[in-house]
Amino acid sequence: MLFNSIHFIVFFLVVLALNQALRRWPTAQKLMLLAASYYFYGQWEWHYLLLVWFSTLVDYAIALRLPKTPRPRRLVVLSVIVNLGFLAVFKYANWLIATWNGTAGLVAAPAWHVTPIDLLLPVGISFYTFQSLSYTIDVYRGVLPPRRNLLDYALAVAFFPQIEAGPIVRAREFLAELDGDQRIGFGDVKYALVLIALGYAKKLVFADNLALVADPVFDHPAGLSFAQTLLGVYAFAFQIYCDFSGYTDIAIGCALLLGIRFPKNFDYPYAAQSIQEFWRRWHMTLSRWLRDYLYIPLGGNRRGDARTYANLMLTMLLGGLWHGANWTFVIWGGLHGAYLAFERAVLARVRWWNAAHPFATALRVVVTFHLVCLAWVFFRARDLAGAHAVLANLARPEADANGLGGLALLLGAMFLLQQVGARLHYKERIAASNGPLFAGALAAAMVAMAWFAPTHTAPFIYFQF
Amino acid sequence: MLRKLLVLAAPLALVLVIEALFAAGAWERLAEPQSHAGTSLRLKRALRDPATGRIDYVTIGSSRPEYGIDHTLVAAEAQRFGRTHADLTMPGTHWTSAGVLVRWLGREHPEVRGGIIALSAQDLAFAYNGYYELGILQPFRRVDDLAWIAARIPFDMHDVASYGVVSALFAWRDDVRAYVIAPDQRHERIAWQDTHRDPHGILFGNPESSGDMCRWGVESLAACDRLEATSSDDSAGLRRQCRELRTRAVDAPDFAAGQAAAVLPAFMSRTRDLVRAQLEAMHWSTPPVVILMPMPHIWNDVLGRGQHEWAVAILQPLADTGRIHLVDATGFFDSDADGGCGSFFDFYHQNARGRERFTQWLLPQLQELLYQGDPGVPASAAPNQGRLRP
Numbered sequence: 001m002l003f004n005s006i007h008f009i010v011f012f013l014v015v016l017a018l019n020q021a022l023r024r025w026p027t028a029q030k031l032m033l034l035a036a037s038y039y040f041y042g043q044w045e046w047h048y049l050l051l052v053w054f055s056t057l058v059d060y061a062i063a064l065r066l067p068k069t070p071r072p073r074r075l076v077v078l079s080v081i082v083n084l085g086f087l088a089v090f091k092y093a094n095w096l097i098a099t100w101n102g103t104a105g106l107v108a109a110p111a112w113h114v115t116p117i118d119l120l121l122p123v124g125i126s127f128y129t130f131q132s133l134s135y136t137i138d139v140y141r142g143v144l145p146p147r148r149n150l151l152d153y154a155l156a157v158a159f160f161p162q163i164e165a166g167p168i169v170r171a172r173e174f175l176a177e178l179d180g181d182q183r184i185g186f187g188d189v190k191y192a193l194v195l196i197a198l199g200y201a202k203k204l205v206f207a208d209n210l211a212l213v214a215d216p217v218f219d220h221p222a223g224l225s226f227a228q229t230l231l232g233v234y235a236f237a238f239q240i241y242c243d244f245s246g247y248t249d250i251a252i253g254c255a256l257l258l259g260i261r262f263p264k265n266f267d268y269p270y271a272a273q274s275i276q277e278f279w280r281r282w283h284m285t286l287s288r289w290l291r292d293y294l295y296i297p298l299g300g301n302r303r304g305d306a307r308t309y310a311n312l313m314l315t316m317l318l319g320g321l322w323h324g325a326n327w328t329f330v331i332w333g334g335l336h337g338a339y340l341a342f343e344r345a346v347l348a349r350v351r352w353w354n355a356a357h358p359f360a361t362a363l364r365v366v367v368t369f370h371l372v373c374l375a376w377v378f379f380r381a382r383d384l385a386g387a388h389a390v391l392a393n394l395a396r397p398e399a400d401a402n403g404l405g406g407l408a409l410l411l412g413a414m415f416l417l418q419q420v421g422a423r424l425h426y427k428e429r430i431a432a433s434n435g436p437l438f439a440g441a442l443a444a445a446m447v448a449m450a451w452f453a454p455t456h457t458a459p460f461i462y463f464q465f
Numbered sequence: 466m467l468r469k470l471l472v473l474a475a476p477l478a479l480v481l482v483i484e485a486l487f488a489a490g491a492w493e494r495l496a497e498p499q500s501h502a503g504t505s506l507r508l509k510r511a512l513r514d515p516a517t518g519r520i521d522y523v524t525i526g527s528s529r530p531e532y533g534i535d536h537t538l539v540a541a542e543a544q545r546f547g548r549t550h551a552d553l554t555m556p557g558t559h560w561t562s563a564g565v566l567v568r569w570l571g572r573e574h575p576e577v578r579g580g581i582i583a584l585s586a587q588d589l590a591f592a593y594n595g596y597y598e599l600g601i602l603q604p605f606r607r608v609d610d611l612a613w614i615a616a617r618i619p620f621d622m623h624d625v626a627s628y629g630v631v632s633a634l635f636a637w638r639d640d641v642r643a644y645v646i647a648p649d650q651r652h653e654r655i656a657w658q659d660t661h662r663d664p665h666g667i668l669f670g671n672p673e674s675s676g677d678m679c680r681w682g683v684e685s686l687a688a689c690d691r692l693e694a695t696s697s698d699d700s701a702g703l704r705r706q707c708r709e710l711r712t713r714a715v716d717a718p719d720f721a722a723g724q725a726a727a728v729l730p731a732f733m734s735r736t737r738d739l740v741r742a743q744l745e746a747m748h749w750s751t752p753p754v755v756i757l758m759p760m761p762h763i764w765n766d767v768l769g770r771g772q773h774e775w776a777v778a779i780l781q782p783l784a785d786t787g788r789i790h791l792v793d794a795t796g797f798f799d800s801d802a803d804g805g806c807g808s809f810f811d812f813y814h815q816n817a818r819g820r821e822r823f824t825q826w827l828l829p830q831l832q833e834l835l836y837q838g839d840p841g842v843p844a845s846a847a848p849n850q851g852r853l854r855p
Contacts, residue, residue, distance in 0.1 A: 451641045
């Protein structure tokens with residue numbers, strides 16, 4: 001079920017009404033939310049609910065055993081193997097087979113050819129396996145007691161606003177929400193409505209229309225001019241931001257209306273002055289996860305410069321691979337790893353680069369944005385040849401931008417809005433208003449959707465991950 | 466509590482205000498002059514122009530009668546009886562938009578006493594002609610037309626294009642989108658439009674047309690292959706129509722089988738009921754003259770089996786009871802040696818020659834069915850002429 005479908009809106013209104021009606025009976029309320037979540041997920045492909053259930057039961061059982069066993073490490077490794085095993089089979093098996101077959105072809109050994117597996121990638125598998133893994137690891141580390149109530153834990157894994165594309169809410173955060181006061185005030189309702197309205201507007205008004213600009217540039221780059229290609233890359237940068245942050249806003253807003261507070265996932269990433277800051281603003285829940293469950297366990301920055309750079313690179317490479325089974329994602333992650341290492345090794349020591357002067361600040365923002373855009377080329381391209389074709393167009397600068405002025409203006413305005421938004425926090429301001437700002441902003445979002453939502457809207461980009 | 470509810474309801478209320486403004490015509494000043502809605506607006510402005518004055522008869526219909534009837538001749542003929550007969554045909558008009566236009570005329574030009582509804586046998590397959598018809602009727606509709614329109618054009622929750630049935634914001638959607646993409650060009654076209662207003666030309670003139678299909682040797686759908694092999698810009702429109710008609714020919718329902726079935730298929734009974742109800746509810750003082758416009762012979766390959774008979778079957782009972790006058794001119798050019806291709810410049814539209822021939826045949830019938838038969842016309846004004854036959 002897609003957030004951007006009438007089906008979901010009707011479904012959510014029913015769930016919201018039931019959630020309110022069952023407020024006095026927490027167990028019934030949780031059962032209803034769990035049933036609704038499984039229904040939501042099962043609408044896509046009900047067979048894969050078995051995976052969710054299996055993953056839930058395995059991690060639930062392991063977590064219960066962890067405090068009692070003399071060798072807890074073995075159990076955590078089992079949890080990692082089960083969860084990453086699912087990922088490996090469903091997400092990476094065919095990629096590994098294709099890579100193997102390519103290698104076998106190179107050495108002219110057709111007998112070693114392996115037939116690809118006919119499997120559909122389960123929606124959200126990357127998200128809920130990470131959420132589930134965080135639970136067993138936290139229990140192992142002793143920062144979270146195992147949850148005896150299976151219903152609570154099952155809901156933490158499958159809660160519908162997050163299961164398909166995040167945000168990656170750690171089990172300890174979700175369970176704390178379940179244990180806490182789920183009553184929401186008038187301010188929360190308004191904030192949730194602002195998030196939902198603006199989230200839909202980001203997706204339907206901006207992301208889906210920017211896709212019409214970006215898709216041809218990446219699908220058929222041959223013969224396109226420098227300006228067309230550059231604007232296509234910029235368009236994708238804002239498409240993916242509006243698509244993913246729009247999804248997240250809707251998810252956070254829906255969860256809030258149901259009494260669950262999700263952590264923030266985006267914070268004006270294109271206002272970042274460095275790649276390190278970009279990752280503190282972009283897909284923040286994934287960044288946190290990678291930091292806490294990968295980078296720091298690898299040693300973080302505690303074992304010298306060389307090891308720090310290696311850790312950064314490894315973390316980002318795996319982060320790239322988490323997005324999809326394709327060398328383009330590996331390169332995307334590798335580029336970000338290299339950027340982070342370069343910043344730490346070189347730019348951190350350049351005084352003029354780090355000056356507080358407005359010009360230096362603007363330069364850092366612009367350079368960071370372009371480095372991110374360069375990496376987006378690999379992220380969006382179908383394959384390495386496609387990325388090469390786009391980059392080849394960008395390697396032939398020319399001044400011809402006929403007919404592209406309007407688009408350039410729009411993208412420029414969106415870039416400026418990121419800078420202003422990072423300072424003004426407009427969502428919070430709109431939600432705090434009881435007057436024309438609240439009414440006007442939400443009405444503008446609804447009218448804009450009525451006018452500019454494409455006839456056939458596309459699924460959210462992150463559903464494929 | 467009430468204050469909180471008001472705060473939460475305020476955005477929706479604001480959207481409803483904007484919706485009401487659009488329904489009241491707030492966007493019309495910025496509408497694209499070349500669009501379906503723009504054509505409707507041009508017509509609406511011409512009808513509201515103080516110089517237009519009284520209108521006694523109207524011709525309502527699609528681009529087939531727009532090109533297929535000589536409106537200047539018709540107006541002159543009405544003039545001989547001391548009446549005005551205005552051309553309100555617009556490309557794309559179908560039963561639903563024609564009905565909304567008639568309802569609008571009832572409010573704004575209640576003096577209209579009768580007229581022609583000119584469509585084709587093809588237009589009685591359904592009671593509406595796709596969601597684009599919403600653009601045609603939007604400038605003429607009022608809030609209380611909603612139920613009438615919704616009964617004819619289905620609202621589909623999964624199709625944004627259908628939302629225009631219930632919402633003016635959605636009805637103007639494409640127009641607003643196009644405006645946002647190129648506002649300067651829109652303003653230029655609107656300015657040109659404003660300086661070239663010609664209400665009289667719109668209501669009593671004829672569109673330009675030239676050429677004929679015989680030039681391309683198109684006398685059957687099979688000839689489309691030959692046409693497809695050409696690359697001339699002149700025949701690009703015909704090639705596009707060829708492709709459309711071939712698709713239609715494949716998809717055409719079997720109306721003969723439908724009529725022979727024990728229970729009429731739902732879409733047929735629905736169309737029949739809606740069209741009949743629409744014609745029976747006409748408030749004109751003289752029965753409308755419903756013309757099934759001529760079609761070139763090639764349409765015999767395109768229409769569904771029994772489609773022409775089905776169109777007549779819907780209308781004939783109304784003609785038999787005197788609720789309408791039916792002029793079935795579908796095969797008007799069939800007896801021509803060239804299958805009518807010399808009288809059409811494309812698959813739908815007559816050229817000046819075809820228009821002239823058809824109108825000369827039609828005028829005596831209009832005299833009899835409209836002008837002479839109208840009790841408001843003095844007998845001394847009625848000339849005595851014989852009926853022309855094709």
